[in-house]
Amino acid sequence: MTEEEAKLIFDEGNEADDNQEFEKAIEHWGKIPQEHQLYYDAQWNIGIAHKDLKNLEKAIEYWTKIPREHQLYYEAQWNIGIAHKDLKNLEKTIEYWTKIPREDNSYYKAQLNIGSTYKDLEEFEKAIEYWEKIPTEHKLYYKTQLNIGVSYYNSEKFEKAIEFWTKIPREDNSYHRAQLNIGLAYDNLESFEKAIEYWMEIPRENEAYYKTQWIIALTYIQLKHIDEASKAFINSKKDIFEMLPIFKFIKISIIKKIFSQILDSKTDDFFNTTIKEDIDNKEKYKEIFIKSLYIINLLHVDSDQEKQVAHYTRKWVAEQMLFAKSPLRLSTVIGANDPKEGITLLDFLEINKGDKLQTPYQAFITCFTFNHESLNQFRLYGKEDNREATGISIIVNRDFFSDSVSLNISHANNEQSKELSIAKNDKITEEEIKKPSIQKYSLYRCIYIDPKTKKIISVGHKEIDCFYREIKNNKPQTFTESKKLIKGINDYQKEIGKKLKQVKDQLKQLNCYIRKHKTDLNESIISELLLPLRHLTKHAAFKEEQECRIFDIENLNTSDIISPKRDGETCTFNTMHIDYEADLSDYVEKVIFAPMTPELEQFEAFSKYKGYNFPCERCDHPFSMKTT
Template sequence: MSNSNLALDTIGQFVSVIQSFQKKYVDKKEININLIEVSEKIKEDGNHILKELKDDQDQSESKLKVILDSLEEIQFYKKNMNDLNYKVETEELDEDEYVKIDKEIQILKENIKKLNEAGLIVEREKLNKNFFDCKEIYTFFENILLFTNLLKSLVKIYEENIIEKDFDFINQGLIESDSVALKNMMELIRYNKYKNMPYEYNFINDFFTLEQFYTLLALSNNSLKFNGYEISQKDKYDIEKYFNLLKIQNLVFLILSRLCVMRNDQERKVAHYTTVDVGVKLATNISHVRLNSVDFMNDPTEGKILKDFLNLKYINDDNIHINTFLTCFTFNHNSLNQFRLYGNTDDIECSGLSLVFKNYFFAQGFEKATTSRIYYKLPLFRCIYLDFFSGYFEIARRNKFTFYQEYKDKNVAEKAWNKYINKINKVETIVKQYFDEMKKCVEILYSDNDLKVISFINNTVNPLRFLIKHFAFQEEQECRMMRIESIEHSDVVFDMVNNKSYIDYKLDVNEYLTNIYIGEKSKLNHTYLIKEISKKSEKIPKIRISDNPFRSAKKDFIYKK
């Protein structure tokens, strides 16, 4: 995209509008910008950006067609060469025929040389990447415009008490779009304001945050639809059911946004435990981090605890083609327990690696906006550890000891810990409030045992299912990067060898690595790791052997490439 300054300015305006909205309508403070005017400017600049991106896409597509035609022509020449060579090898030819065929082969070789197959392949890959980039950035800015328009319509409700017709006019682009999450929020606002359906405005206002914007990008449109739900405008009870479903979906979004691990000094790094083989490939950018299908989780309670907690009824879900893809991280960067459980090779405990990532490897609210890679980022969600019998839960966090490790000074560590745990406690209080409200909605919807509605509820809460873990796993302090997507989506890759599906997280890992801890039983790979990473990159993370005490009769693991 040529006009990168305009894109950065638009992103800055978007951040300003969201933060100012929260300040005015949530924190009840004075603001010094006109939200509606800035929203109009975002719309104007955003449409200009979208047009430019569409032109870039069209140009790439046109150039790509020429290259594909040329590559097809090369294949045609190669086939003719093979046919002629076969004729020379299998038939008895006189000298004139042989000379004639040889000339034809030389002409074909010249034609192939002129077209430069290797150069065309490089150009094809470059154009494919540019086309993909334009598509991702287009989706990103399209969502900014839709999000901003919906926010603007809410501001106009508060400040001008606009009628329903004007509300629809502002959101015309959203009505015609595929953005199911924002459409459903639009309907929630509409029914609350214009159909006299009661819903606390703080639940609506809490939706319009940067965390929420990124959360929506992690969920596919198909996973959010109430498939086949038909409402009668004349049947108030039917509308109420639909409205309660919308409320449940909004509460799911609000919980997710509160679970987002956003940029701050106290949670600036998280770790991913993996095998030496995978770790080397990630650290040298040979492979990307993979979000794997949840079909093969090691915890048998995965995905089930939430249904027990909310007393959901078990029936077959409608969205059978929707799957959750995720990869796991933890606040415990150098943990003996994690090393014993994860990343082992040949069943040798503590034979893996802990890759420690800077937190801007994930969507962090537009930091590092000077690079286009911002458009590919997904949020990181902390897990909830829940005892569904009592309803007690905690969210994933750093433990107190890590503050003493980091700050060394007791007084400084205590002060930092108290500030941190107060923040965590506030998040837990708000999440509990959202869950309590969700339980009320579920109870209302269950009153008539409508099987279709029960199925909708199960599908609606699905984004939370794999963030809720049994309390027995609480010491792992886990976070997850997640994407919920249709299996048929082009980003979903099926590995036939291992019978698994996954989605690549298309960021080069090396740029974001800050530390690598080596498990005790892999200590002999220390030098190899440093040398291997140094071959591929000038940037080498700090690599050290874990100092956790561990003894095993098994031989140390030595990685063989």
């Protein structure tokens, strides 16, 4: 092959590559013979094309052909290292990057990344060894000081971490991140005033500002500086509904003071919009609102015995969610099977809903249950062509939901609503403060009330027969294991009994307060303030459903997460919904077919084909289809 022919073929490969015709480019470059001077350039290009095609093993194969004496050799070692890192072959990554010599331009970049790779392997001393090779005058120096500090922090050597982070000057891009980290280190050392001092360095325009203010607020509470805590909570831009975690570790009297100041700041749109027609009684409405939030906090599903819940739906809908990535939907409460949806609590409190208050808020819910294969719910839900027991129960684990207690209210008015709620008694990490998160909703159990007798009957929970089925499926091997399982059941029943008593006591207090001040207050405003709690309260006639829910309350005037969009042709009130961000298929533990649901084997086979391998089984409860 002549030099002109080789150059022509090489250029044809480049042209195909520019047009993103990578297979065609590879074909052209592959024709250049080894004895030609363009051969190794072609091998380099073929490796790049395979990388673009996500064929990383093939890319490595071609880059390794480039000999040490070629000018592209060290670039090839760098690329091979990156490819191995993407393939999770971290030891191989290190092997190739250590081939890069000090005289090469990419040497210090390689040292930085070798250190980071050792950090990923949790070999922190080796990571530090490589980072310390970067000299003071190098542009990567301060980044390595940040990384060395992180490694010492992860090794719980907090004083050493602070030593390295304090080397980073204000003019460096890493400065504010270092201040955040120093605060975290002092927090772990229980030097809380020093932690706050460094966190205060984070400016409002920094991406970590709002979450840092949240942690400052929690730290001030720990120091019993309540007014400063309130200011920091307000600065965090968190909706008051996102602050429910503090009920778990702060006295209710202190919470009332903090919440009162936040509500006075008018940062909470829901409360202030709702009471605007009766502002003179703001303090009384505050009391009602805060009491309702405390009850909601008690309903958060967080028991170790409630690790899975079920969602009943039609088989076709299940297939769309699990195989076609169609999101789970939160729908409007209009059309719920309970005609008393949202009314039962008002009946219990003897509140006359009266004329609808002119506020823009609408509830959206999705229902789950602690009963994974209830014949009653198979008969009611997921019916195909109105035939009973033809649906599916999808069992999901609790990771599908937020593990923090919070409510989702009107995202559009709170740009920070997607931030994670971090409890002060949890270990705080920089990753928790900075990382973007998938929006997950908290799961709440329902309260079952008989308005006629004014009795609070129960709260949603896992029934005893569900435990017995689990014991049978898990087949404890020893007497000790069986005893432990039985103890777990007994402890759970006590836990639910205690929770029910707390809910009863708090609802009684709420009822007494409303009765005492009822003549002074607008009952429609009370009804609207109780909107979140109303949709966690159901008529006792539905208590067998043992329901739990996720829900969202949106401002219809401003929300940007409701589908279809308000200007769309298909947008009607009944079709409005909110898409849940987390992918349901990632959290499925099991799929249970109702007694009469067809095609279990086909569903299971397709699940394997799609790479999910969902365990599928048939509900064995007795059921006979009625014929006409």
